[in-house]
Amino acid sequence: MATSEFARLPGFRDFPPEDFALRSHVQESWRRVSRRYGFLEYDGPPLEPLELYVEKSGEEIVGQLYNFVDKGDRAIAMRPEMTPSLARILGDRSRGMSKPIRWFSMPQLFRYERQQRGRLREHFQWNVDIVGEDGVAADAEVLAVAIDGLRELGLSAADFAARVSDRRLLSALLRVVGVTEDRLPAAFAVIDKIERLPGEKAAELLRSEARLDPEQIATLHDMLDTRGLDDLAARFGDHAEVAPELQRMREYVETLEAMGLGPYVTVDLRIVRGLAYYTGIVFELFDRKGELRAICGGGRYDRLLELVGGEPLPAVGFGMGDVVLGELLADRGLVPQYERSVDYFIVPVTPEQRPEALRIAHVLRDRGHGVVYALRDQAVGRQMKAAAKEGAQTVLLLGPDDVARGCVVARDMSTGEERDIPLSELA
RNA sequence: GUGGGCGUAGCUCAGUUGGUUAGAGCGCCGGAUUGUGGUUCCGGAGGUCGCCGGUUCGAGCCCGGUCGUCCACCCCA
Known part of the structure; x- marks a missing residue:
């Protein structure tokens, strides 16, 4: 209730000491795990030129940004994500740096949208990125950091899992199904939300957006429902453009298994991610009960640095927000009791x-x-x-x-x- | 941005079919206890019932609007 004359802005949080304690607990865990993997901490300004985001995500995103025109007539945005800032920062200095670059950050990010559970107008997001390495070992390393970040907080394979995919593999499979090159982005968009759509609505969109006939749609569903690389290989592995992509995914999964993280990882082609800049392996972390939004999302974005004017370098990383994570920790009784001392x-x-x-x-x-x-x-x-x-x-x-x-x-x-x-x- | 549920003390809530001075527990402050805490007992502060307007002799309760919050869409860093 707004007993004070000045109410807190909707979607923003106060952190009195008893709440700040959880924030510190989470951020200190993130920082420990990052350092365990040899990542260095960095940060950038909370305000960025608006074009930095328009450039890679399109004009629509402007509606979800806190933005304004400053006194020098510059179009300004409060950062809604960290990856473009990272690309900008490295664009200025990556040429002189030894590769791969392992950096992490815990920025406060902003977006102008109606708040809901797990979704505020501000949050702290752990960002971990490897830049300058295109092999799957880097993809696996980054996912391992994300998984360990949750393990460090007391969560286990019984609580959460990673669903992994690869846009290159999905593209190859979609071409086999019969999606034309110009319709791939549209098909991605439908697949990204296919779990949340009723069956007939999904079929309708696949017909209108991806230009698929009923038989192709059936093949696609069959493909998306396939679990396990062996099954995928048995069904689609004899196509020349699919085989190498399957092989790469196999190496990725085997790397994670070698780390002992196999129980956390499931291949799931329905994971696409909304952002336009992802180019390869993508993943999301979910709670096993399926009650919450995604805890974490990330993937490979090999062209973004070049896109913002930097050295063309491959990159892979993830973002993990503190809001959904905090709810998961609370649900599992993993929030440490606040005690003064x-x-x-x-x-x-x-x-x-x-x-x-x-x-x-x-x-x-x-x-x-x-x-x-x-x-x-x-x-x-x-x-x-x-x-x-x-x-x-x-x-x-x-x-x-x-x-x-x-x-x-x-x-x-x-x-x-x-x-x-x-x-x-x-x- | 669209639709719906809910707003009573710092917190969790109660408040009979509208009826006169609005309640509890916890928490907070103080006393019992001027060289010894966590227990107990006693006392106290704290609310224009989110806000504005309407209906009524009378509104915490009914109606409208608004703000906040939650849920579902939209979207998803």
Whole structure:
């Protein structure tokens, strides 16, 4: 309810400490896994020239962007995704860099659309990319990072799975089915949403958009329903243009199996991805229960760098948003309990000990400990209560008697045990 | 952008067929407890019932609009 005069903008989130804790937990996990794979962190500006997105996705995307004209008459967009920025950044400097380039980022991204569950107007998205390597090992490496990112958060093969495909393989198969070259993009678009369409609607679109007859549509459905590379090879493997694509997909899957990630991976030709710039292997991560939106999506985009004016370099990467992931973690009970914690709470028993308490607090802080104390003179009982609320591990009690005999009393708040610490140790 | 459900305290909610001063639990603040916390007991603060308008003698409750939120479309970084 909007009790405050100024309401938060729809689709945007506040992060009070108890919510910020989950955000940190997720981002720190992402960062650990990235580094484990040798990726380096980068970032770019949240505002970019509007043309950066129009260039590779078409004018329609402008309707889903936060955009405006700045005081210098420049058309500006708040970044809706990171990949074009990465392409732009590398375009300026990739020539001098050793390949492959392994970079990751966790940008806050924006889009102007009506919010729904798992879909806000702002989110943090983990982006991981390998640039300058066109072999399937890079594709496998990137997917492995995405899978490990989820495993790091406590999710397992029982919770989520990757569905993988390859636009080159799908193109070859569609040509075999009878889709003409100029109709491939239209066919991709229909296949991308075919799971969400009722059967007759899908058939109608395949007829009108992809120009397929009923027999071809039946063959296509048969193809899309095929699970496993062996079955696909048995049915379509004797076509000259399909065989090498199947072989590549086989190598990709075998690489992931060699990593021990086989249980997470399923070949599924219905995975196409919406973005226009993907050129090869594409994948999405889903929760096994199928209750949520895709957790993560990515793939190979070998022409994007050249398209934005850079060195022509092959690239593969993914984006994983924090919103759907947060819901999945909550559903599986994997959100860590929020707890405040501080190393020491210092209690001057009477106001006379306050200067000594301040001195000790600073000594301990200089040593790297977290230290809190009451900001005004209070009864010991009150201060103890405050110490408990702060989550203090240890309370240091400074009474007149204690200080007189040259020590402070350290109380362990979990066990209640107390012991003396000589002031000489806190000098 | 289209259609629908829902908006009562910081949070989760109750509130009889419209009836006069709007409630609970948790949380928050304080006291019991001026050298010892988490328990317990007692007390307190906090709401123009999302907002605007309408119907009515009377609206938290009915009607319209609006904003927010959720769901389904659209779209999908």
